[in-house]
Amino acid sequence: MDSKSSPVEMFFFPFVGGGHQIPLIDMARMFAAHGAIPTIITTPKHALYFQKSILRDQQSGRAISIHTLQLPEGVDLPETNMSAPPSTDTSMLLEPLRNLLLQTRPDCIVHDSFHRWAADAIDNLGIGIPRIVFNGNGCFPRCVQENIHRFKPHEKVDSDYEPFQIPDLPDRIELTKSQLPMFRIRHMNGGDGGPKRMHKPDEKNFGVVVNSFYELESTYVEYFKKELGNRAWLVGPVSLCNRGVDDKAERGRKASIDEQSILNWLNSKEPNSVLYISFGSLARLAPDQLLEIAYGLESSGHSFIWVVGEIFKSEGKTDGNWLPAGFEERIKESKRGMIIRGWAPQLLILEHAAVGGFVTHCGWNSTLEGVSAGVPMVTWPITAEQFSNEKLITDVLKIGVKVGNLEWASWSTEPTAAVGREKVEVAVRRLMGGGEEATEMRRKARELREKAKRAVEDGGSSYKDADALIQELNARRKPE
Numbered sequence: 001m002d003s004k005s006s007p008v009e010m011f012f013f014p015f016v017g018g019g020h021q022i023p024l025i026d027m028a029r030m031f032a033a034h035g036a037i038p039t040i041i042t043t044p045k046h047a048l049y050f051q052k053s054i055l056r057d058q059q060s061g062r063a064i065s066i067h068t069l070q071l072p073e074g075v076d077l078p079e080t081n082m083s084a085p086p087s088t089d090t091s092m093l094l095e096p097l098r099n100l101l102l103q104t105r106p107d108c109i110v111h112d113s114f115h116r117w118a119a120d121a122i123d124n125l126g127i128g129i130p131r132i133v134f135n136g137n138g139c140f141p142r143c144v145q146e147n148i149h150r151f152k153p154h155e156k157v158d159s160d161y162e163p164f165q166i167p168d169l170p171d172r173i174e175l176t177k178s179q180l181p182m183f184r185i186r187h188m189n190g191g192d193g194g195p196k197r198m199h200k201p202d203e204k205n206f207g208v209v210v211n212s213f214y215e216l217e218s219t220y221v222e223y224f225k226k227e228l229g230n231r232a233w234l235v236g237p238v239s240l241c242n243r244g245v246d247d248k249a250e251r252g253r254k255a256s257i258d259e260q261s262i263l264n265w266l267n268s269k270e271p272n273s274v275l276y277i278s279f280g281s282l283a284r285l286a287p288d289q290l291l292e293i294a295y296g297l298e299s300s301g302h303s304f305i306w307v308v309g310e311i312f313k314s315e316g317k318t319d320g321n322w323l324p325a326g327f328e329e330r331i332k333e334s335k336r337g338m339i340i341r342g343w344a345p346q347l348l349i350l351e352h353a354a355v356g357g358f359v360t361h362c363g364w365n366s367t368l369e370g371v372s373a374g375v376p377m378v379t380w381p382i383t384a385e386q387f388s389n390e391k392l393i394t395d396v397l398k399i400g401v402k403v404g405n406l407e408w409a410s411w412s413t414e415p416t417a418a419v420g421r422e423k424v425e426v427a428v429r430r431l432m433g434g435g436e437e438a439t440e441m442r443r444k445a446r447e448l449r450e451k452a453k454r455a456v457e458d459g460g461s462s463y464k465d466a467d468a469l470i471q472e473l474n475a476r477r478k479p480e
């Protein structure tokens with residue numbers, strides 16, 4: 001690359017699943033708005049999920065593009081439909097990526113940590129391309145995870161349900177062993193052939209980019225940088241780069257329902273009266289868990305939009321009866337609820353004034369999207385680092401109530417109906433019932449929404465961090 005004044009060329013290499021692919025595409029688009037030249041590296045199949053929004057950016061004059069890696073005849077990634085589990089092997093992309101980098105030598109490559117082979121492959125090229133890592137998470141859950149790993153506080157409790165405090169953090173954060181990833185417990189106890197730590201330490205990266213903003217988790221940002229020694233640029237919430245209805249309606253995937261019918265339904269509702277329920281791009285709930293949710297929602301008496309993604313099918317069984325008799329007819333007739341089977345336009349829904357609560361599995365993106373929309377939450381973590389995120393929402397930010405799930409579950413095991421209908425009803429009433437506690441949570445959530453918006457505006461903390469990274473990459477260029 002040549003002179004210091006030409007825009008920096010940044011490659012983005014997203015993973016192939018919803019919760020990782022979506023934010024990294026948004027991030028590339030956000031860097032384009034900052035004047036960088038981003039190229040998104042993907043396969044022809046995965047480009048289909050986001051090429052329309054890139055085209056719109058190009059039409060508005062942004063220098064962003066997509067580069068599709070060509071795979072040998074007969075070799076391909078599995079069809080992921082936005083729901084690729086973190087274990088999906090993408091290593092068939094290694095050779096085409098290597099060749100591309102050798103030919104093009106961009107100013108940096110931002111890669112998802114779920115491409116587990118990518119760090120070594122890029123470093124081993126020996127051509128000094130700064131490698132920046134994206135792992136999908138915020139600073140808070142990383143600090144929690146790192147200190148569990150460093151101090152092993154779970155080894156000091158006798159039972160799976162006895163709370164232990166995570167040492168050395170700015171706040172008192174407690175978890176139970178039952179809420180920790182099984183793979184971690186097994187691994188720390190010496191390993192038993194079960195799944196191992198998902199990431200080996202990555203010491204050679206240039207730094208990490210984080211989809212978060214300083215004001216959300218400032219003490220943890222400091223801790224992450226100073227105590228844990230990470231170079232980090234916080235550039236989020238990246239979802240806020242989606243300004244038009246088209247981008248919001250087709251983010252990740254085309255929604256399973258026409259967005260106008262959702263908006264019409266929401267327009268007919270009072271402000272803050274509707275609850276939105278979603279478990280993200282990956283969760284496969286058991287039919288009997290869905291049944292408990294349906295009963296809980298119905299007896300809470302509040303209006304709702306409920307996204308039901310893939311349903312877990314036990315071997316040899318059908319979906320089962322996951323709705324109480326007559327449920328759909330009743331909610332349709334009373335206009336009390338809407339069920340979306342498949343994929344919802346989450347940003348459009350969350351940002352609507354009628355939406356006053358979000359039942360979330362606490363995926364990092366959903367957490368941040370709830371914050372950016374100023375909506376308080378019912379937290380229902382299931383897997384990955386979602387139990388840590390729950391603590392941020394309920395115990396640190398105080399913008400949510402826990403549904404009360406205590407059981408961490410792996411993506412790959414058969415799910416159970418871990419949370420009963422009474423718990424669902426109680427949590428929904430607490431959040432949507434208009435009491436003092438809920439009003440205060442809503443006030444705090446609104447405050448955070450304003451901070452999130454300011455962070456990505458000119459002069460805001462995330463805006464400055466994005467510019468700082470661009471400038472640093474520019475300064476690294478060798479004079480001609």
Ligand code: UDP
Nearest residue numbers: 018019280281282343344346363364365366
């Ligand atoms: N999402 C969506 N519609 C859906 C389900 C998910 O738009 O019906 C988006 C959601 O807005 C978020 C991402 O998919 O950006 C899910 O990421 P998150 O980190 O919340 O959870 P994960 O899917 O990784 O478990």
